[in-house]
Amino acid sequence: MSMVGRDPVEMEKDIKSRYVLTSKDYEDGLRQGKLLGLKCKDCGAVTCPPMIVCQRCGSINLEPTELSGKGELMTYTVIKIPPEGYEAPYIVCLAKTDEGPWIVGRLDYDAQKMSEEMLGKNVKIKGIFPYSDKYSGGEHVCPMFEIS
Ligand SMILES: [Zn+2]
Known part of the structure; x- marks a missing residue:
């Protein structure tokens, strides 16, 4: 889809919705004894510390997951x-x-x-x-x- 003509407010909401796990969430997890990352719903790879895209395939289809540490x-x-x-x-x-x-x-x-x-x-x-x-x-x- 072209980005041209999209509502900037909607675009910002869209971008924020992709941060399913922030750096702050990651650090808060560590403080609670948990190592948190993101699991890719497309390829199954785990990304940790959290980033906006899967580190293997670049997908934004991610969900929080807990690693073993x-x-x-x-x-x-x-x-x-x-x-x-x-x-x-x-x-x-x-x-x-x-x-x-x-x-x-x-x-x-x-x-x-x-x-x-x-x-x-x-x-x-x-x-x-x-x-x-x-x-x-x-x-x-x-x-x-x-x-x-
Ligand atoms: Zn992936």
Whole structure:
């Protein structure tokens, strides 16, 4: 359908109706111990954190879903020189969830003991890491993982 001539108010409503799960919903879910994402009604893929389209097929036909919070450690980095307001060392990790999406979080582990052997280890979300700094625009949370 052509966008030309559509009522701007209707267009805005249409766009807002596509945000079935916002970043705020995602963070509120984490605060309640839930990892929320979107399941595609067309291809079945899970998108997490939430985005406006399915990360596999681009569909907007999405519904909220809860992920297990379990996954595999794909990569990590140990931050030794922290940005203002953070205490080093700490570990930022990228985990591939059992449902597919890769998500960023913190890893609760001894930073001194991190090595290549950690890659592929099973991880699960144990809680949240709250942060609020001058770069982030308010209070946010990200998942805190632990080796499971
Ligand atoms: Zn899809």
